[in-house]
Amino acid sequence: MTERALVCATDLERSSVVANNTMNRERGLTGVNSYARELGVDPLAWLLERRPDVPSWLDLCSGExxxxxxxxxxxxxDAVLTGVDLVGPLVPLPTPPTMEEITASVSTWTPTRPYDLITCVHGLHYxxxxxxxxxxxASWLTEDGLLLAHFGPDSIRWADGGAAGRAALAxxxxxxxxxDSRRHLLTLQGARTVEPPFTYVGADxxxxxxxTGQPAVGSHYSRAVTDRDA
Structure with a gap:
């Protein structure tokens, strides 16, 4: 199988697929084009039910x-709302006192606190x-926090271009x-330390x-070497 030319994080983030994507820029909380519709969970209702006193929500690839x-x-x-996006709002908007907007790459950014809810609505595609x-x-969640992220297994490839989605899901x-294959949604309940299952080698x-029908990024990995392979 012919290997595709892969790029590093800096070049990827400068590519037209990533820099110009509009997948999540206008999506609101509820309604037709909303987080509640895409996730099958209303984030606000979930926070009010589970964390009525001091809720915290981290939204990765938050767009506007x-x-x-x-x-x-x-x-x-006292709520803590944090949005992290490579571009951030295209037009400056008033920020509520409980909300922090961070313009940064989610590939390198790290929070200083855990969160009750972490969402990434169609952001992993880029x-x-x-x-x-x-x-x-997974390590940024509170003890019983919830992570929700859209994920397309077909975008996970081996270094030579072969399909690695099934192995990644396993x-x-x-x-x-x-x-949830119908929603293309990964969920995780509760903080934990997870070892990356494979070694990242670059993006396509x-x-x-x-x-989704939109151009997306291919993520390429090498297989981990086991004692049996040595």
């Missing part, structure tokens, strides 16, 4: 941050090391993740459309 802004007025003054981000995010499930920004 509309969902966080819409949730803020209904949450306590991340090079998807499995690395998922395993890092490794994620073994680590405690659940996967020309992988083509994924299940």
């Amino acid at each position: 941050g509309r969902a966080l802004r819409e949730a803020a007025p209904a949450l306590p003054a 991340v090079g090391d998807q499995l690395g981000l998922l395993t890092r995010a 490794a994620l499930r073994a680590a405690g993740f659940a996967y 920004p020309e992988a083509g459309p994924n299940y």
Whole structure:
């Protein structure tokens, strides 16, 4: 199988597929084009039920941050809402006191606190090391927090281009993740340390459309060497 030319994180984030994507820029909290619809969970309702006093929500690849802004007025003054996006809002908007907007790469950014809820709505499609981000995010949850992230197994490839999605899902499930194939949604309940299942070798920004119909990134990995392989 012919290997595709892979790019590093810096080049990937400068590519047209990542820099110009609009997948999550205008999505609100509820309604037709919303987090509640895409996730099958209303983040605000979940936070109010599970964390009525001091809820915390981290939204990775948050785009314009509309969902966080819409949730803020209904949450306590001590709530912590954090949005992280490579580009951030294209037009400066007022930020609620409980909300923090961070313009940074989710591939390198690390929080300073745990979160009750972590979401990544169609954001992994534009991340090079998807499995690395998922395993890092698993450690950012509170003890009984919830992680929700859209995931397309077909975007996970071996270094030579072969399909690695099935192996990746098996490794994620073994680590405690659940996967809803109808919603293309990974969930994880409770913080834990997860070892990346494979070694990341680079990204393919020309992988083509994924299940959403939009151009997405291919994430390539090498197989872990086991004692049996040595």
